[in-house]
Amino acid sequence: MNPHNSRTASLIESFHGRLIVSCQAYPGEPMRNPETMAQVARSAEIGGAAAIRCQGLADISAIKGRVKVPVIGLWKEGEDGVYITPTLRHARACIMAGADIVALDATDRPRPDGLTLRQTARALKDDGAVLMADCGCIEDVDNAVDAGFDIISTTLSGYTGARARTEGPDYELLSQMLERHPDIPVICEGRVHTPDDARRVMDMGAWAVVVGTAITHPMTITSWFSDAVRS
Numbered sequence: 356m357n358p359h360n361s362r363t364a365s366l367i368e369s370f371h372g373r374l375i376v377s378c379q380a381y382p383g384e385p386m387r388n389p390e391t392m393a394q395v396a397r398s399a400e401i402g403g404a405a406a407i408r409c410q411g412l413a414d415i416s417a418i419k420g421r422v423k424v425p426v427i428g429l430w431k432e433g434e435d436g437v438y439i440t441p442t443l444r445h446a447r448a449c450i451m452a453g454a455d456i457v458a459l460d461a462t463d464r465p466r467p468d469g470l471t472l473r474q475t476a477r478a479l480k481d482d483g484a485v486l487m488a489d490c491g492c493i494e495d496v497d498n499a500v501d502a503g504f505d506i507i508s509t510t511l512s513g514y515t516g517a518r519a520r521t522e523g524p525d526y527e528l529l530s531q532m533l534e535r536h537p538d539i540p541v542i543c544e545g546r547v548h549t550p551d552d553a554r555r556v557m558d559m560g561a562w563a564v565v566v567g568t569a570i571t572h573p574m575t576i577t578s579w580f581s582d583a584v585r586s
């Protein structure tokens with residue numbers, strides 16, 4: 356196990372075996388408003404979320420003030436290449452805004468500030484930060500573990516070109532991660548669309564599951580129903 360201090364260990368333990376809800380609205384969307392996201396996050400907490408994952412400094416700050424559960428913060432900038440908390444500056448800003456854990460792109464693609472993943476993680480660990488690695492394939496996972504990340508996640512599977520985008524969660528990557536890194540909390544995130552999907556990843560041994568779209572993105576949920584009704 357990575358050398359955790361007891362504060363980090365109890366933070367990570369607080370969502371062991373539990374649901375994490377990702378509350379994000381994308382640029383140009385009607386719900387892209389920190390107050391709205393804080394209301395969504397508080398609703399998710401009341402419904403049983405053991406942590407909230409959220410994007411952008413204003414949302415992190417608003418949500419941190421509204422929920423008691425841990426906040427996993429990230430800051431998306433750009434669309435190509437590394438866009439989830441792309442630099443050390445973005446990560447530090449997330450922490451300053453109130454994130455208890457910061458999620459970063461953990462691929463080996465070039466980062467805009469020229470730092471490597473390992474250099475970025477080292478600087479943040481020296482600050483005392485708790486780090487979640489958003490991985491796209493097992494090589495990213497191995498690198499993230501080497502770099503000192505506290506939590507590893509399937510977040511970027513199907514979005515980096517390294518793996519095909521599965522219809523639902525990437526069960527295959529999840530099982531590789533669980534087998535190779537039994538001592539690090541493994542989170543399944545991405546395209547978990549039903550309670551059955553969520554139960555299955557927990558039964559496989561995931562530490563926790565992150566659900567975003569299927570809980571907090573009404574535009575997409577509506578389109579699922581609308582398409583089903585029309586066809």
Ligand SMILES: CC(=O)N[C@H](C=O)[C@@H](O)[C@H](O)[C@H](O)COP(=O)(O)O
Pocket residue numbers: 377379429439510511514544545546547565566567568569
């Ligand atoms: C690939 C990427 O940028 N994923 C983002 C990461 O924060 C979010 O857009 C996703 O909503 C989140 O990962 C949860 O996944 P899903 O919405 O499929 O439940």
